[in-house]
Amino acid sequence: MDKVLIRELRIETVIGIYEWEKQIHQSLLIDLDMAWDNRQAAAGDDYQHALCYETVSNRLTALITEKPIELIETVAEMVAKCVMDEFNVPWVKVKVMKPGAVPTAAAVGVEIERGHG
Numbered sequence: 001m002d003k004v005l006i007r008e009l010r011i012e013t014v015i016g017i018y019e020w021e022k023q024i025h026q027s028l029l030i031d032l033d034m035a036w037d038n039r040q041a042a043a044g045d046d047y048q049h050a051l052c053y054e055t056v057s058n059r060l061t062a063l064i065t066e067k068p069i070e071l072i073e074t075v076a077e078m079v080a081k082c083v084m085d086e087f088n089v090p091w092v093k094v095k096v097m098k099p100g101a102v103p104t105a106a107a108v109g110v111e112i113e114r115g116h117g
């Protein structure tokens with residue numbers, strides 16, 4: 001299966017369950033694996049047939065910064081739904097990491113897969 005990838009998309013937003021977290025911006029790092037048949041784009045060297053990782057990144061940043069969110073699980077579901085509904089991606093794997101949330105952990109996060117490959 002072909003994929004288009006985004007790694008460590010950094011989004012600064014209001015995220016968290018605690019009152020103090022609702023007063024600040026924190027970083028999320030998002031990894032995306034998006035199923036996409038890349039052959040047509042490659043055959044014609046044609047952007048029109050490519051899934052544009054820049055457009056997806058910009059859209060997700062706008063979506064996730066629209067309003068405060070409590071859980072990173074919610075972020076992951078919003079990202080998966082947006083990519084599938086708005087960009088016609090049939091399968092997506094989304095990893096959302098919240099660096100620094102647990103000082104004694106190297107990283108904490110969630111990962112989901114939605115759709116069919």
Ligand SMILES: Nc1nc2c(c(=O)[nH]1)N=C([C@H](O)[C@@H](O)CO)CN2
Pocket residue numbers: 015016017018021070071072073098101102
């Ligand atoms: N499974 C989750 N556990 C926790 C989350 C979360 O989004 N998903 N969030 C928090 C707090 O916001 C935390 O990040 C503050 O440091 C705790 N557990």
